Amino acid sequence: MKKITIFILTLMSTSAMAAWTKLENTTDDRVAVYVDIGKIRYKDMSMVKMRHLINYHQEEMTDSGRAYRSRKELVEYDCDKEHYRVLASSEYAGVMGGGKVVGFSSYSRLWQPVEEDTLEEMLWKVACDKKSISQHD
Numbered sequence: 001m002k003k004i005t006i007f008i009l010t011l012m013s014t015s016a017m018a019a020w021t022k023l024e025n026t027t028d029d030r031v032a033v034y035v036d037i038g039k040i041r042y043k044d045m046s047m048v049k050m051r052h053l054i055n056y057h058q059e060e061m062t063d064s065g066r067a068y069r070s071r072k073e074l075v076e077y078d079c080d081k082e083h084y085r086v087l088a089s090s091e092y093a094g095v096m097g098g099g100k101v102v103g104f105s106s107y108s109r110l111w112q113p114v115e116e117d118t119l120e121e122m123l124w125k126v127a128c129d130k131k132s133i134s135q136h137d
Contacts, residue, residue: 035126046080050127055095066102069095079128083111
């Protein structure tokens, strides 16, 4: 368990190491969303893992009452079944994953269907489109 936690913390730790690409035309105008396209990982033909970062235009609060301005998530996508699940999530006091970590979870949540016209659909398309592009190169 300790090795998994260290791996996830390393994976999500510094925004300086990530090459964040901003997504345009997100479905929520209260946030700016970025993906780390260069670090998309493919498990098999239909399973993809991708990190994304959300900057909030206004301060948000964790369940424990701590303020944060950005969140990083590691998400697994099932491209064939159009499902996703969050594997790890961390909230930061500053934008772009800066400042103190004020919240962290590293458990696999249940698979969720990708619903139309949502941020999750936009992220699913990025992860799964990148997969199909790389298979044809």
